[in-house]
Amino acid sequence: MKILWLAAYPSPRITREHPVPWLVTLASLLSRHPRVQLTILNWNAQQEKPVQELEHEGIRFISLRVPGFRQDLFTLYQQRIGITARYLRQNAHRYDLLHLHGSELQFPAAAAGLDMPLLLSMQGLVSECVKCVPGLLSWRKVLWTLAGYYERKYLPLIPNFSCRTHWDAGHAARFNPKARIYHNWEALREPFFRAAHEPRAAPAGGRPVLLFMGGSQVMKGYQETLAAFDILRQTTDFKLVIAGGHYPNEVADAYRRYPLRHLRPDDVEYRGYQNAGQLARLCREAECLIHPSYLDNSPNSVCEAQVAGLPVVATNVGGVSSLIEDGETGLFAELSPESLAAKVLCLHHDPALRARLARQAQAVALARHDPATVLSRTFEIYQAVRYGLEISPLATASFSHSASLMPHDTLAPTSAN
Template sequence: MSGFATSYSPPIAASQPSRAAGPARAVARPRQKVLWMAQFPYPGAGMGHPAPWVAALAAALQKQPEIELTILDWHPGLSKPIDEFDKDGMHFIYLRAPSFRQDLLTLYTQRVHVARQYLRRHHQAYDVLHLHGSEWQLPAVVPGLERPVVLSVQGVITEYLRYLPQTWSRLGLSWKIGEFYERRYLPTVHEFICRTAWDKALMAKLSPGARIHHNWEMMRPEFYEPEPEPATEVRPQVLFTGGNQRMKGFTEVVAAYALIRQQSPLKLVMAGRVTLEEVNQEARKLGIAPFTAAEVECVGFCNAAQLAALMRQSFCLLHPSYIDNSPNTVCEAQLLGLPVVATHVGGVPDLIEPDKTGLLSDLAPRSLAAQVLRLYHSPELAHMLRQESRLVAAHRHDRETIVRRTIDIYHTIS
């Protein structure tokens, strides 16, 4: 038996009456005021966009009459301590935070203190506090508050740090500090929303006795759209979306593609922060002949519509990550019926049933190349993966189910 408690309550309804009593009437649940702490970059600041799965769920929840959603975040560029406003049916609160450099030099204590002080004064105005991820020291902000707290697990620094190159970079230092905060404060959180066996086991280890609620993440709207008519022509290209990120398997992709191009006409399309020059620099380090622009195309960062179009055009997605929980790229690819070759790490096996909803591999370039080539030489397998992965992902990421479960979790813990 597993070492953690699990909970998922179905929607609360009236007890079943006798046949003579007439139809059952649903119990009206009280309207809940929910405060999210989540990364929602300050509008107009040019600091990117909120995490896609967070933004998608927020947009869906704000349409629910029983939920009043407020989002709390930090922003270093504020001219005043607090900025509040309404936007897109939600209330936003931004607290002034130190610059990234000052934040790091103060070991995040100033930023955490600002949020702690705000919540000490205002937390009782809410029924539930929902933390999105542990990476930004959110668990350090809420100990001692007299309101139920639930944390949606995203990445787990304590685990990811094992795969980061041991350098004294700002990122490495930031992650080391983040690991301290996770180990110190995750045990104070007793309710978690998890998705995979991997993150459930981690939370049971880091916060013994915690209650685990299961819910999948919502994907971006573009990936739920039906196949356009006429259907997009699939090109002989392998898609990789990790840019030049080492932990996403950049080196392994370069090495694997060198083998793939020897045995097939497949092209490699790379999205994210990467250039052909960087790819060929990596190839030289590995003793591989340089690639031409006809072999490797670097398309830069893609918005949701652009990525969905790329996925529909591609033969398969190659996702050789060192560690992942439930990578959205894999989930989005499956929603569109794009066959996936991914590494057997973290929570990925919960997304991919081998030879049914995708192909799994170890990180060795030869193994990755072999799986891609196997898919290329077996149109029947590719077709079956397209059909089955689309069906499974559509059920897994059903938007109505995810919204209902989220609201049920709020009622369960409050």
């Protein structure tokens, strides 16, 4: 089966860690499938030729030259959408199925009107995320409002969705009540599965470590994490390790919002971007992951921490309750420093609870993200979309217009794998 992906997938010549690693992992799995020929289509504003192609590790990559950021925004993305749409109209007949990865980058607009089997994997919904952006006006709010316009206009035209959680499935059903909605989890990176079988590592310096993987992103709860840590440092000798990009203006904003009077220079360590092996190691050293996101679908950091055996304290937003059952496979906190600090202390003072949550979450996550299951379910969904075949009920479900209110185990039972 010849599959064309339209995805935010940089050229394989880029050697740094991929910003959407679940796509790299799934592409690698599919490239070894005997019945799949995978081509990935993406954009590049810097390339000289209108179209560039290359083969790499069993995958064909096609890159289209598009406008740079400023021109792209000035044209309201219409020029980039048009370039992509023209290429698809001229070449889509070469493929058996077009798989759009996400709706945030106007992929549905570029694919509108194509007469071919079409599948869209939900990632996040920018039209929902923009509602949670703090402040009256910001560049993020402007950009996400524009992207949200395209989501609302073109998602109702998508006939097939691949969803992960009760939250994205509910929104897919809301956008197009007649759509066929399939279920599949994301493919996770191999080092986290290795970490699942390794003993816990002692943190450097001996202090208990709390892990936050959101860099200095406001939407991931960076400010609330720092404020909760400030509360914790009044009574407990924790160290906070922050993975991900951090920017001086965002750090300064956190210190303006909260006093943070109890933090010493060596209490918070910014590690920057980490590869999968480094993150897996951090998961084995830390006492828990803090993930107080404003809105998320199925955050990779939570899934990877669970696979590696790290307990998670998170906010119950978006699709996170499809990943965590409060008190069984993690702990939910309110989006407030006081609530976060209380839940972390609950774990810290109860080693038996930490061990039980880690063990139970890991068992669920290992089955949920099993690479062979994710691969077979992906191919099964491709066959269903391409040929109209009936498939396992574990990879599909039907949703009412109010599906966003349905409990997650109705859509994605943990026994599915």
